[in-house]
Amino acid sequence: MEPHILVVDDDREIRELVARHLRKNGFQVDTAADGLEMRKVLKTARIDLIVLDRVMPGEDGLSLCRDLRKTSDTPVILLTLLGSDTDRIVGLEVGADDYVAKPFNPQEIVARIRAVLRRAQALPPSAEKTREHVFLFLGWRLDCRSRRLTAPDGSVVTLTDGEFDLLQVFAERPGIVLSREQLLDLTSGRQPGVFDRSIDMQIARLRRKLAVYTDAEEIIKTVRQRGYMFAAGVQAEAST
Amino acid sequence: MEPHILVVDDDREIRELVARHLRKNGFQVDTAADGLEMRKVLKTARIDLIVLDRVMPGEDGLSLCRDLRKTSDTPVILLTLLGSDTDRIVGLEVGADDYVAKPFNPQEIVARIRAVLRRAQALPPSAEKTREHVFLFLGWRLDCRSRRLTAPDGSVVTLTDGEFDLLQVFAERPGIVLSREQLLDLTSGRQPGVFDRSIDMQIARLRRKLAVYTDAEEIIKTVRQRGYMFAAGVQAEAST
DNA sequence: GCCATTTTGTAACGGCGTGTAACAATCTGC
DNA sequence: GCAGATTGTTACACGCCGTTACAAAATGGC
Incomplete structure (x- = not known):
């Protein structure tokens, strides 16, 4: 029952880098190059968490995330370029659960994914949500x-x-x-x-x-x- | 049913000044020159709030206040010399409800007394206290x-x-x-x-x-x- | 209506709390 | 003991918010 992570990034190199690291840490990983592929994967597979590049040609990561939030609670971690303050704020406003600033430490992504997942299943029914x-x-x-x-x-x-x-x-x-x-x-x-x-x-x-x-x-x-x-x-x- | 205020200050002039202003604003006022007199008054009269000089010869206002808190909930407003930060903190730690810095504006004392009294009776039973x-x-x-x-x-x-x-x-x-x-x-x-x-x-x-x-x-x-x-x-x- | 006075709005400053980064200290397993 | 990881600590930076001082607006008397 390894968690299934979906990595969405237009840059093939980063995508694979992240995917490799996650697999090495015991995650099941799918990848997608853009919003279209992402939605396709989401329809066919159970995905526990999405790692989403903030800036992509075509459909931007931000709007993808906002869109996602309308229909799904799947946790999202944003990959944002510089940890600039505006980036941080915008990321939150769009409903992301966390973000990692590029250039990133692979361990950091793993740590954040684990943290978000743990939290997501720590309050699954609607305990704190009352x-x-x-x-x-x-x-x-x-x-x-x-x-x-x-x-x-x-x-x-x-x-x-x-x-x-x-x-x-x-x-x-x-x-x-x-x-x-x-x-x-x-x-x-x-x-x-x-x-x-x-x-x-x-x-x-x-x-x-x-x-x-x-x-x-x-x-x-x-x-x-x-x-x-x-x-x-x-x-x-x-x-x- | 005017509120009864007790003014405690060793300086007779200040004591009377404050008392006069309070009476002018519709309060019933008693005065005391030191801790001994204060306790005597408290035994015989119903007092709603105590205005207490921070620094007095003999028993200091601070220790008087701390002592008071052990047996009573009567609100206390401290008269402190300069509004120095240390004074503020010490005042709070001793259980005072508010303080006024000398030299003071008479209106300010009245305003603070009113505020403290209103708050004191706003939650009298144990509503918020739960x-x-x-x-x-x-x-x-x-x-x-x-x-x-x-x-x-x-x-x-x-x-x-x-x-x-x-x-x-x-x-x-x-x-x-x-x-x-x-x-x-x-x-x-x-x-x-x-x-x-x-x-x-x-x-x-x-x-x-x-x-x-x-x-x-x-x-x-x-x-x-x-x-x-x-x-x-x-x-x-x-x-x- | 105008002016004096009171009340409210606002810009600028500064202090405090707290997250971060960098480094020192400590612990663990070999 | 020693290397590496984990935790403690110092220094700094940034954001929030209370204060001060002044401008703007409202009120009341004439």
Whole structure:
């Protein structure tokens, strides 16, 4: 019962290099040169994990991954060129489970594959998934696990922990005016000596991210003298 | 039903200044010049909150506060001289609910008193307190809300979020060997692209704080090739 | 409507936490 | 003991976030 790995890369040399290393470490390996071949393999074989080159001619690894996620939970590890920060972020936003930066250490790939696989089967039914929620409002989508926020037009921003906490607090209380003090309490940002104007900054930063698509004040309204209010009708969804 | 505030300060001028401002804002105010008077007042009157000068001749505000915490939950606001960082930390470690730096704006005191009172009665029964736990092991004491760790000799260190999460994960699983990977998963530090050696760093930093009293390896043992293990018998306590 | 005052928004700075890389120390098996 | 692997440690860099200071906007009195 060795795990079956599918390596997708247009560069034949890298493909074979990776495949060889994986076989040497006890994996069953298939390869594919592009998205077409990949889908063909996926139809005929049981694949436990896909190693996917980030940049390929024709269908890019990123869009392949995003596409895959619509229909399948098969873990994906991205091969990205430089571990540049933008690459990292984009990789996550597309639903990859991990990534390895090229040039890579073969052992690293093996280690990451093992880690992802172990984790994937560690929570197979839906144990930890119970608390995974998605908030929807005005066409926006907030994924609580990845802390990614998707605008109605599909563009994505990743929130920091603080921004996320704040937005979640709001999303759980639409139409309620929350004072700065309440917001501090609710976001666990409450520590003695912290003054409530710092909430303003978090609000501003959050609004800046929301503003990539909408006028942010439509979503988080400021209520003079009293605080802020989340203005959108929200529905929460369990994501399983 | 105005709230009753007790102002404790050896400096008569400041005491009266504060008291006057508080009365002007609708509070009932008592005053005391030292710890003796304070205790006398506390025996005879219902006091909702204590404003306590940090530095006083004789019994210091800090030790008064620490002492108070052993028998009472009455909120305490410390008046500390400069808002120096050490002061802030020490204040928290002693169980104060907030502090105000001198020289202070009278409005600020009022605002902070209101905030602390509102919070105190916002969770009066034990609503949020259910999750408040204290872990005890080998004479150590870990308060989960304040993230303060008290050594058997009474010395206190404040843990960062990461250090706390790690220690809690351990404390919940005494005698179990946890791999780096598990630790990453359990401490929510798990993000794609993070390698497991970073756990070593957290362990090291945590050990450094534990080492103020014990040989840290006695508490967090390293199990070669497999990970780390919490070595102390633990009991958890609800702190209410 | 205008001006003084209060309230909120924002840009810039700095501190703190923490991941990474590089190196030192330690352990294991021969 | 010695080589190689594993773990500990130091130094550094980067990101998040609280603060400060100032600009913009709203409010109220006239």
